[in-house]
């Protein structure tokens with residue numbers, strides 16, 4: 480049974496939601512293995528649009544099911560709202576959603592601390608989504624957090640929340656004592672909860688598509704630290720996320736024909752002023768979770784090579800090349816100058832030191848549409864420069880707007 484991952488090769492928002500939904504028809508399960516409601520996976524069906532924050536991006540018209548694994552931090556209100564929004568559209572996911580009992584709960588205090596930390600960081604703020612992601616993971620490591628399974632016993636769950644509330648008040652001066660809504664939300668998802676071991680045999684005999692969140696460059700260990708998310712959103716997070724080893728046949732990396740980033744941190748090929756604004760407008764580059772304008776820039780091959788190197792990516796899907804159609808010329812960063820050593824390099828050795836690199840560009844003649852030979856040259860150039868084949872090209876926002884090559 481095929482096991483595959485569909486993940487972002489840049490800073491998130493590569494179009495994984497759309498691509499995962501498109502691919503999901505050939506899989507039994509789509510699995511979220513990390514992150515939380517910071518993710519915003521936009522999926523456009525023919526007549527309606529859905530933004531998935533927590534529910535795996537399976538095609539609602541298919542038989543595919545979803546599993547939310549251990550290492551996802553779960554905001555119960557967000558998931559309940561998502562379930563209800565799908566129900567209002569006529570899709571009842573209750574028979575096809577499973578949630579690990581070991582997943583951690585995002586509590587109101589996590590969001591309060593996320594906000595407070597950002598303010599306290601001042602000019603060093605990360606630009607988080609303020610969804611409480613970092614604090615929820617931190618509390619998991621502090622071994623004080625509430626897991627979904629704890630909610631099965633109301634009395635002990637209340638005791639745990641009181642304990643967390645006490646810690647937050649004494650450490651951070653954050654007050655919280657309104658727990659009742661959590662039980663209300665839990666009631667609505669409790670039938671989907673399974674233990675990791677209970678679902679293991681089911682997953683073993685099923686075809687699985689792991690759905691990455693964010694992108695490799697936001698991975699807490701291998702990304703542009705400290706401007707990263709709180710967990711291993713790269714493919715290495717899969718085994719940690721489900722709790723046991725798994726062998727993947729396909730590692731499908733999704734990348735945009737240019738780059739975007741939302742939040743702070745280095746972006747070597749960033750475009751400013753009118754150029755940046757034009758690309759933002761053309762690509763409708765505004766955060767799906769926060770609505771913030773995304774920073775935009777040219778495609779960065781040194782970073783793409785890095786992302787491929789650390790993930791073992793063996794096929795790629797290119798998105799949003801249609802957004803660049805009509806431009807007179809398109810630039811691509813092919814190499815970096817290391818300003819410390821003076822050397823010209825193909826790939827940064829450490830992306831947490833991106834400031835030391837200066838991009839070098841090649842310019843391509845633009846394309847009118849994706850059938851144009853100039854676009855084919857661009858595509859082949861990217862394949863040659865990275866050594867990985869592009870298997871699909873997304874041609875628009877809707878799920879079926881994709882060409883298999």
Ligand code: IMP
Nearest residue numbers: 491517518519606607608707708741742
């Ligand atoms: P956090 O994950 O909310 O802690 O935010 C940390 C960094 O990751 C910030 O720069 C966010 O903008 C970014 N980030 C988190 N989730 C996403 C996502 O799904 N897409 C793009 N950027 C994200």
Ligand code: MG
Nearest residue numbers: 492519520767
């Ligand atoms: Mg997104």
